[in-house]
Amino acid sequence: MDTPISTLPAGFAEALADIVGPQGLRGGEAVGLIHPGQHEDNLAAGLVVSPGSTDETARVVRACLQAGVPIVSHGGRTGLVGGGISRGGQIVLSTARMNRILRLDPVERVAVVEAGVTLEALQEAAAAHGLEPGIDIPARGSATIGGMISTNAGGLLAFRNGVMRHQVFGMEAVVADGTVLSDLTRVVKTSAGYDVKHLLIGAEGTLGVVTAASIKLYPKPAASATALFSMPDVSALLDTIRLALEPQAGELRAAEAMWNSYIRFTADEHGWSDPAVPLDAPLYLLLSLGGRDEDALKGAFEALFETVAERYPDITGLIASSSRQEAELWRLREDTEAVFRRYPGSPAFDVSLPQSEIAAYVARIEAELKAIDPQFEPYIFGHLADGNIHLLLNRAGPLDAGLVARVEDVLYRTLKASGGCFSAEHGIGAKRIDPLYATGDAGKLRLMETIKATLDPQGLFNPGKVLRGRIPS
Amino acid sequence: MDTPISTLPAGFAEALADIVGPQGLRGGEAVGLIHPGQHEDNLAAGLVVSPGSTDETARVVRACLQAGVPIVSHGGRTGLVGGGISRGGQIVLSTARMNRILRLDPVERVAVVEAGVTLEALQEAAAAHGLEPGIDIPARGSATIGGMISTNAGGLLAFRNGVMRHQVFGMEAVVADGTVLSDLTRVVKTSAGYDVKHLLIGAEGTLGVVTAASIKLYPKPAASATALFSMPDVSALLDTIRLALEPQAGELRAAEAMWNSYIRFTADEHGWSDPAVPLDAPLYLLLSLGGRDEDALKGAFEALFETVAERYPDITGLIASSSRQEAELWRLREDTEAVFRRYPGSPAFDVSLPQSEIAAYVARIEAELKAIDPQFEPYIFGHLADGNIHLLLNRAGPLDAGLVARVEDVLYRTLKASGGCFSAEHGIGAKRIDPLYATGDAGKLRLMETIKATLDPQGLFNPGKVLRGRIPS
Known part of the structure; x- marks a missing residue:
């Protein structure tokens, strides 16, 4: 070597x-x-x-x-x-220095931005025209459009709008072989040969550098409302999401699940409690609706709660009555840092699976994690409308490599067979290469290696990430 | 050679x-x-x-x-x-023999189908569960899912759901280098290395054969309504589309524009006329709404018409009162074959451009086509909500090659600079290779050729299509 x-x-x-x-x-x-x-x-x-x-x-x-x-x-x-x-x-x-919004046309609803523009900067510029990008993640203040393209970011709105890949109409990039790709198309419909920009989306800098992109924008609802429901089980939660997706006063904008141990953790961290929603249920569902009129949205939440309560009489619920209360509810879901503050270096897991598979999956992994160590109490939460589950362990890192391998086996073993993925939105980076090779399709891995060897024969782009390193010839 | x-x-x-x-x-x-x-x-x-x-x-x-x-x-x-x-x-x-629907789960809203399943067969199977694929094209009865993936089909719903590329969660395929890709993921979120399936989407069989795919499904509205409005100009038409996109009783499902010469042609062909909408306006907009209740949708159309008529008092409009009338209005838009029956072999053009560019583009090409030949009266129609314009000529083919080149120059010359594309949804095939090389980004073409040479060094997959042929070494 x-x-x-x-x-x-x-x-x-x-x-x-x-x-x-x-x-x-x-x-x-x-x-x-x-x-x-x-x-x-x-x-x-x-x-x-x-x-x-x-x-x-x-x-x-x-x-x-x-x-x-x-x-x-x-x-x-x-x-x-x-x-x-x-x-x-x-x-x-x-x-960082390529941080200009080059174009933002409210008629065509497309923004052309340099790669270093943060999601938040684009959100603010679009909001001035009543628009928004179709993707949102908690790290919006620091995450850049180029980074979100390179990792194929997911986030809160993916169940409705798809992931970052689906927002990118055009791209400018310097590819690993030195080719400058300059294809800042501003239309959704292009059927003009291989759409090579998709190779760079999700490649995490191993095939080149994204320098600019044209991004689809969506009408931004004028009003929003937020509610928190307790839920008896996964099936009831998915049922509620389906009902919330039906056309009504507003459109569903977020459906975030929190398992009991997670919401108790963040609620404790922030001293949050509300008698309307005691924290003794197995699951919680944070819902957001967007529309034209806040009162109509709250009415829609009331109607939704009544419908769901007919099916599941024991549920409880709370509709945020102020933007302060809305922010408090969101903090319960988004302050994942609270877990890392208590357990520094705790490993984070990020899987996705079809909705039909979620209940059985969570039951299995909870049992198998307990079998590894009875003290394990995983913090589970995620974007359940698209089947994306995050899991944190109540253990400071770094964990022993053997233990990591056993935990990963529990979490990843069944995902490919059940149509899911061991890395939903975080990517592979340096830390998920072994699971990629252990669970990935052999044909896909072979094609990835062929493409990498073709475009980056010297292995100079982000070496040691995504793919197993080879000694350059 | x-x-x-x-x-x-x-x-x-x-x-x-x-x-x-x-x-x-x-x-x-x-x-x-x-x-x-x-x-x-x-x-x-x-x-x-x-x-x-x-x-x-x-x-x-x-x-x-x-x-x-x-x-x-x-x-x-x-x-x-x-x-x-x-x-x-x-x-x-x-x-043709790979025509089974392998899985269709109403909870997860994903269908896994073999490549030879027609769009219509999938639509029918999904409708049994109150679902539908997020894409629709007039050739639904014969077009297959594999073919729609290979051409990255677009169609009527792309302004809302994206194109075929955005519907494909997973894929099974035999790639040109003999690799079998077996990645029938059923989730939208995968950030697990290069998403190599996107190379085959839109490659028109030049990089391999798609054999199966998992396809996103959407809730199918229980009710629909259709309306036809006359429009004074492109700006008013885009204005109307924007208003129709706002949340209301239903969601916009189609916004199809027809320029005067086209609607007069198909109306004449089918003996259609209606005193409510005389055919003397420059433009017509066919709108479809989907929702829970047909009367509410008709009410939404009435409200939309009133709002638009306040801004543009000369417009006329018609809301279909029966499914027969709905079908008649749709035939005005979808029976493009009528043009080919009168002008066999007439060349078809299929461009896309940002909405902000449409009015100037159409004015320019109409004038320049007249300058080539005063008898030219192009039939223009298309999916204006996503900027996709189709254009047919009132001339039987095949046209003289020199004339084709002049027409293509008029239609394609400005598209790249204005952020559009010369092939929105039809692909390149054997007939659009020269425009691809004339207007495509040099970096994109170079990457396409590199990928083709890597995966298909013998040039055996659909030779003479998409890329310029080379003599195999």
């Missing part, structure tokens, strides 16, 4: 500075001032290059290809699977 | 019969009994092989790879760009 190069070639940083200018290059102590994001080794390369345009990006990439220097692309550094980890001898290519 | 082989190797047909059985192979006179579909040369290969499973398909593909025999895959043969044309020395690989 060859030893990784731990330093850059002499004069390389200076050559990059010539391309991006002094404001585009940070090394040495200046790197220490940048927040490393979700993994402490994200900035270990020690050199952060921030091109100001696609053209500058292409020149940086060409310089790296020529010198054999690996490139780790960074967006908001909010990834949870170590996709942004770098080391000496590599460069971090940050999209 | 090498001469194409015009006959199959000795014993090859027999070897295929051993794989697919006698019921899976048709040659000689039996081929003459099969309808050739939209192009008379589709079955010119003279041998149609119909595997009964993915495994049989893989064995047929391996036999062809070994013998160097080209494969032209066929679904319903409804493609409009010559993507199914075959010739001697090739085989036609038909998915």
